[in-house]
Amino acid sequence: MNNERIEHLLRTHPRAAETSATTREHAATLAALLECLLACNACADACLAEEHVSRLRRCIRTDLDCADVCAATVRVISRQTETPGELLHQQLHACIIACQTCADECELHRDMHEHCRLCAKACRHCQELCNRLLGELSAAGTVPANPLESPSLS
Amino acid sequence: MNNERIEHLLRTHPRAAETSATTREHAATLAALLECLLACNACADACLAEEHVSRLRRCIRTDLDCADVCAATVRVISRQTETPGELLHQQLHACIIACQTCADECELHRDMHEHCRLCAKACRHCQELCNRLLGELSAAGTVPANPLESPSLS
Amino acid sequence: MNNERIEHLLRTHPRAAETSATTREHAATLAALLECLLACNACADACLAEEHVSRLRRCIRTDLDCADVCAATVRVISRQTETPGELLHQQLHACIIACQTCADECELHRDMHEHCRLCAKACRHCQELCNRLLGELSAAGTVPANPLESPSLS
Amino acid sequence: MNNERIEHLLRTHPRAAETSATTREHAATLAALLECLLACNACADACLAEEHVSRLRRCIRTDLDCADVCAATVRVISRQTETPGELLHQQLHACIIACQTCADECELHRDMHEHCRLCAKACRHCQELCNRLLGELSAAGTVPANPLESPSLS
Numbered sequence: 001m002n003n004e005r006i007e008h009l010l011r012t013h014p015r016a017a018e019t020s021a022t023t024r025e026h027a028a029t030l031a032a033l034l035e036c037l038l039a040c041n042a043c044a045d046a047c048l049a050e051e052h053v054s055r056l057r058r059c060i061r062t063d064l065d066c067a068d069v070c071a072a073t074v075r076v077i078s079r080q081t082e083t084p085g086e087l088l089h090q091q092l093h094a095c096i097i098a099c100q101t102c103a104d105e106c107e108l109h110r111d112m113h114e115h116c117r118l119c120a121k122a123c124r125h126c127q128e129l130c131n132r133l134l135g136e137l138s139a140a141g142t143v144p145a146n147p148l149e150s151p152s153l154s
Numbered sequence: 155m156n157n158e159r160i161e162h163l164l165r166t167h168p169r170a171a172e173t174s175a176t177t178r179e180h181a182a183t184l185a186a187l188l189e190c191l192l193a194c195n196a197c198a199d200a201c202l203a204e205e206h207v208s209r210l211r212r213c214i215r216t217d218l219d220c221a222d223v224c225a226a227t228v229r230v231i232s233r234q235t236e237t238p239g240e241l242l243h244q245q246l247h248a249c250i251i252a253c254q255t256c257a258d259e260c261e262l263h264r265d266m267h268e269h270c271r272l273c274a275k276a277c278r279h280c281q282e283l284c285n286r287l288l289g290e291l292s293a294a295g296t297v298p299a300n301p302l303e304s305p306s307l308s
Numbered sequence: 309m310n311n312e313r314i315e316h317l318l319r320t321h322p323r324a325a326e327t328s329a330t331t332r333e334h335a336a337t338l339a340a341l342l343e344c345l346l347a348c349n350a351c352a353d354a355c356l357a358e359e360h361v362s363r364l365r366r367c368i369r370t371d372l373d374c375a376d377v378c379a380a381t382v383r384v385i386s387r388q389t390e391t392p393g394e395l396l397h398q399q400l401h402a403c404i405i406a407c408q409t410c411a412d413e414c415e416l417h418r419d420m421h422e423h424c425r426l427c428a429k430a431c432r433h434c435q436e437l438c439n440r441l442l443g444e445l446s447a448a449g450t451v452p453a454n455p456l457e458s459p460s461l462s
Numbered sequence: 463m464n465n466e467r468i469e470h471l472l473r474t475h476p477r478a479a480e481t482s483a484t485t486r487e488h489a490a491t492l493a494a495l496l497e498c499l500l501a502c503n504a505c506a507d508a509c510l511a512e513e514h515v516s517r518l519r520r521c522i523r524t525d526l527d528c529a530d531v532c533a534a535t536v537r538v539i540s541r542q543t544e545t546p547g548e549l550l551h552q553q554l555h556a557c558i559i560a561c562q563t564c565a566d567e568c569e570l571h572r573d574m575h576e577h578c579r580l581c582a583k584a585c586r587h588c589q590e591l592c593n594r595l596l597g598e599l600s601a602a603g604t605v606p607a608n609p610l611e612s613p614s615l616s
Contacts, residue, residue, distance in 0.1 A: 002156070009193060012269040013200040034188045038232060039163060045233040046167040048369065053362050058544040060356055064372075065538050065549055071225065072534035076527050078192060079199040082520040084563045087527055090556040097552045115166040202523065207516050212390040214510055218526075219384050219395055226380035230373050236366040241373055244405045248398040255392045310464070317501060320577040321508040342496045346540060347471060353541040354475040379533065386500060387507040423474040 003027045013080045025136050026077060029129045033074045033095070036126035040067035040102060043119035050113065059105050059116065066102035066123060069095050073130070089143035092134045099127035157181045167234045179290050180231060183283045187228045187249070190280035194221035194256060197273035204267065213259050213270065220256035220277060223249050227284070243297035246288045253281035311335045321388045333444050334385060337437045341382045341403070344434035348375035348410060351427035358421065367413050367424065374410035374431060377403050381438070397451035400442045407435035465489045475542045487598050488539060491591045495536045495557070498588035502529035502564060505581035512575065521567050521578065528564035528585060531557050535592070551605035554596045561589035 007027035010016060017023045044063035047056040073095040076088060106120035137143040161181035164170060171177045198217035201210040227249040230242060260274035291297040315335035318324060325331045352371035355364040381403040384396060414428035445451040469489035472478060479485045506525035509518040535557040538550060568582035599605040 005189075006192065009196050009269070009272055012267070012272060013196065014203045014205075030192060034192065035159075038160065038184060038188065038228070041229055041232045042163050042167065045235050045369070048365055049168045049235040051168075051362075053365070054359075057356055057361070061353070061541060061544045062546060065541070065546065067229075068534045068537040069549070069553060072530045074192065075195055075221075075530040078195045079523060079527070081199050081203040082523045084524060084527065087524075087531070087556070087559050087563050090552075090559045091531060094549070094552040094556040097549045101546045101549050113166070115163070118163055118166060199523070202519055205516075207519070208513075211510055211515070215387060215390045215507070216392060219387070219392065222380045222383040223395070223399060226376045229376040233369060233373070236369045238370060238373065238409045241370075241377070241402070241405045241409050244398075244402040245377060248395070248402040251395050251398045255395050313497075314500065317504050317577070317580055320575070320580060321504065322511045322513075338500060342500065343467075346468065346492060346496065346536065349537055349540045350471050350475065353543050357476045357543040359476075375537075382500065383503055383529075386503045389507050389511040421474070423471070426471055426474060 003031050006030050010078075010080070015080055017080070022136065022140065025133050029126075029133045030074060030077060032122075032126040032129040033070045033077070036099060036122045037067045037070040037074070039119040039122035040064070040070065043106065043115045046113070046115040056109065059109060062098075062102040062105045063119065066098040069098035070126065077133075083142070085137070085143040088137065089134065092130050092137075096127050096130045096134070099123040099130065103127060157185050160184050164232075164234070169234055171234070176290065176294065179287050183280075183287045184228060184231060186276075186280040186283040187224045187231070190253060190276045191221045191224040191228070193273045193276035194218070194224065197260065197269045200267070200269040210263065213263060216252075216256040216259045217273065220252040223252035224280065231287075237296070239291075239297040242291065243288065246284050246291075250281050250284045250288070253277040253284065257281060311339050314338050318386075318388070323388055325388070330444065330448065333441050337434075337441045338382060338385060340430075340434040340437040341378045341385070344407060344430045345375045345378040345382070347427040347430035348372070348378065351414065351423045354421070354423040364417065367417060370406075370410040370413045371427065374406040377406035378434065385441075391450070393445075393451040396445065397442065400438050400445075404435050404438045404442070407431040407438065411435060465493050468492050472540075472542070477542055479542070484598065484602065487595050491588075491595045492536060492539060494584075494588040494591040495532045495539070498561060498584045499529045499532040499536070501581045501584035502526070502532065505568065505577045508575070508577040518571065521571060524560075524564040524567045525581065528560040531560035532588065539595075545604070547599075547605040550599065551596065554592050554599075558589050558592045558596070561585040561592065565589060 007024055010023050010027055017026070040063040044060045044067070047053060047060045047063070050056060073091050076091050103120045103123035106116040106123065110117035110120055134143070161177055164177050164181055171180070194217040198214045198221070201207060201214045201217070204210060227245050230245050257274045257277035260270040260277065264271035264274055315332055318331050318335055325334070348371040352368045352375070355361060355368045355371065358364060381399050384399050411428045411431035414424040414431065418425035418428055442451070469485055472485050472489055479488070502525040506522045506529070509515060509522045509525065512518060535553050538553050565582045565585035568578040568585065572579035572582055
């Protein structure tokens with residue numbers, strides 16, 4: 001699914017973001033998230049089938065975590081009705097860390113396993129787009145400028 | 155994420171399907187599933203924001219069900235290690251019904267809501283590809299030829 | 309979360325099932341599904357940390373599949389608005405196969421690994437409750453009496 | 463599924479946390495997360511069936527978000543192999559915000575809708591347990607003491 005089709009889909013929402021730029025940013029991030037979750041699931045399963053699976057325990061673990069966090073992020077980001085800004089911010093932040101953690105681990109095995117190389121690439125791209133979207137949303141005031149300094153933890 | 159990239163990803167698995175045709179079929183189905191789950195999530199949320207949301211209750215319900223079933227199907231299909239044939243068959247079957255149900259409902263609103271039209275299209279495409287993959291797998295003997303006639307329900 | 313609390317929750321729905329028996333059956337099935345998905349996730353991860361992980365590849369695979377299918381089934385079953393009968397039937401059927409497949413595999417390792425024994429038990433219990441709910445729904449006419457003989461696959 | 467059974471399950475992991483207290487904390491949090499995700503899914507669907515669904519748009523939105531974030535958190539927390547501390551921290555943090563946001567919204571409708579009252583209660587309980595676990599992990603040094611001040615966003 002290419003970015004243009006996702007962008008077209010998002011624009012059909014009755015409360016679609018007013019500026020084209022924001023919707024384009026969302027669409028690109030969703031495409032990256034879907035690719036990342038698929039790459040992580042496939043990499044975890046490929047690692048499981050490798051002869052030296054015992055050396056890939058951490059890789060499988062971070063793959064599965066990243067796939068799960070990306071899946072939740074896709075769902076949250078694909079909604080445009082009454083978006084709760086702080087949650088959007090925090091979920092994007094968790095996703096950035098998940099992608100970064102998984103990319104760091106997969107890169108250790110990229111010369112041995114092509115699936116790790118592809119997965120690291122997908123994670124790194126997703127991390128960048130989530131990071132950029134977070135920046136856009138903060139600049140636009142959609143999410144708190146810096147909620148990390150004042151978390152309202154109950 | 156286009157089909158070629160998904161196919162390349164699947165081929166890096168140590169036990170990738172031997173024939174190119176099967177992997178291509180899997181890749182096309184995964185792409186359709188990812189597009190369908192995104193379209194369903196976006197459509198459910200867009201319906202929720204419509205003025206006449208009360209007339210779209212069934213549409214939101216079938217959208218959410220379809221998104222959930224597609225998400226599980228993506229995960230099952232993206233694995234190639236020790237694939238359990240009968241589960242693959244049954245999950246594909248459930249997914250076909252989910253897509254069909256959602257497409258039927260969304261088509262009722264396609265002239266009113268562009269998101270319903272796009273969602274119906276994505277569901278119909280996904281239904282077709284799941285159906286085709288099911289046929290391929292049955293022909294290849296990967297899944298039981300006709301497990302539906304002899305379900306082993308314990 | 310015990311069955312009584314889930315049942316109470318389901319009864320607060322404006323269109324809750326009219327008979328107490330049906331709601332009780334749903335609540336028990338939801339409790340079993342939640343326990344099963346947790347046991348499967350935990351067992352997959354425990355297998356991954358075992359010294360002889362290479363002998364547990366199929367167990368990890370079936371654990372992950374079962375967890376994913378149960379998660380989708382929880383979501384579909386927890387909804388009571390405009391329930392599409394045939395989808396409910398097929399998803400329950402897929403879930404029964406997922407639980408059965410995983411229980412069969414985990415039972416092979418139950419004497420070696422306590423997590424496999426617990427997981428097999430949770431899967432078997434879930435399989436039974438999904439099977440019973442399927443029977444109840446068929447008897448009540450909520451789902452097609454025997455859709456398996458006439459699948460409408462497109 | 464009660465806390466004792468979840469705790470027993472977690473203890474069967476080859477690398478289970480050494481102290482009983484930590485495992486007990488994890489088990490209680492998992493139980494709260496499972497209850498919360500079910501309550502949120504059920505509340506979203508019950509709101510959808512209410513006569514005045516148009517007044518419950520934000521409630522449905524926050525319910526769905528919270529269910530999705532809790533589901534990802536369950537998966538991440540249920541793993542004990544090679545746990546990446548910072549991701550655990552960030553996902554717990556996102557979950558706390560999701561629960562808080564949903565509880566705040568549901569409490570606005572608690573006098574009108576019993577499902578909103580039950581959902582708010584489940585969210586608030588889950589928020590507290592996630593918050594407590596975050597505190598325990600920070601104190602134990604399992605997660606960074608205060609990663610929020612130095613996010614490594616690439």
